[in-house]
Amino acid sequence: MSLKVKISSATVALGLLVAAALAGAAPANAADNRNQCEQGKPCFFITADFASAPWAISPWPTQPDISLDAHPLNNQVSSINMRTGRSMTIWDSWNGTGPSATVAGWNALGNLAYVGWNDRISSLKTI
């Protein structure tokens, strides 16, 4: 069973990144957008090192089983900032199937490639 999920992005941060890209020069220091994450939720980024606009899932954690299905985040998450003490299970496939892993609460994973999970997450739930 698939539950609908509402995910929002911080468009202001995205605008800043686009502006930097259009200027044709990389910023001196890559953006770290962890401070834009919503308190009390996991925060997802489609680039490593929290450089892209953050995505938060709402409502959280009252919606415990989330399958990303055709959502833009499906197979795109590259870094995670856990702004919650709750841990989270992630799966490679939709609806809690396939290989899984646990992301501890209050944890910041700057590059999921280091743990073999870059661009793989397709469903998740709080523990």
Ligand SMILES: [Ca+2]
């Ligand atoms: Ca996947």
